[in-house]
Amino acid sequence: MNLQKNRSQISRVNNAQSQIFENQIIMACMGYINEKRAYIEKTPEPFRVISKNHTTGVFTGRFIKYKNAQPDFKGTIFGGSAICFEAKQTMKDKIKISVLTDYQEEALELHYQLGAVTGICINLNNDFYFVPYSLWRLCKEQWDRQYFTKDDLKEYKVRFNGAVNFLDFVNGNKVEFMKEFVKG
Known part of the structure; x- marks a missing residue:
């Protein structure tokens, strides 16, 4: 019973951290809209209605883990490029490609093949990165392993000011000008 409570508590903490991370990305999206630099939206999570009260309009529902869940964010960058990316986080010292x-x-592969800006926005133990999908897809070949470390991703570290500014790298580069984010 104690093990079950511990797992439940860990799950609640992980869910809360994921929600904070996604909100920090959404804050950056709002900033990019204000700058007229990009319009990017969060893809709604798969949700199932359990019951409805037709009189009051109140319903009970739950989020479902869905094997066909779409990438987390999609939109358009100034100039017309599509963007599609997933958000992942871990408090460990590496992130598995799995x-x-x-x-x-x-x-992501389909969007990449069609020329969209594609990537994975990562919170890796409270450091933030926007990794090109073109690099992610080659991890096994390039490093002969199934994960990335902070050292592997240092050139893709993004600015953080309460928002995860995923289009702006700490080295001054901007996603929309980097060839590795689109098939070329």
């Missing part, structure tokens, strides 16, 4: 579902990976 955190993407097969469907998310397939969706």
Whole structure:
């Protein structure tokens, strides 16, 4: 019973951290809209209605873990480029490439092949990165392993000011001007 409570508590903490991270990305999206630099929206989570009260309009529902969940964010960058990316986080010292579902990976690959800006926005133990999907997809070949460390990703570290500014790298580069984010 105690183990079950511990797992439940860990799950609640992880969910809360994920929500904070996504909100920090959404804050950056709002800033990019104000700058007229990009319009990017969060993809709604799969949700199932359990019951409805037709008189009051109140319903009970739950989020569902869905194997075909789409990447977390999609939109357009100034100039007309599409952007599609997934947000992942871990409090560990490395992030496994297996955190993407097969469907998310397939969706990112299709967007990449069609010329969209594609990536994975990562919170890696409270440091933030926007990793090109073109690099992510080559991890096994390039490093002969199934994960990335902070050292591997240092050139993709993004600015953080309460918002995860995923289009702006700490080295001064901007996503929309970097060739590795689109198939070329």
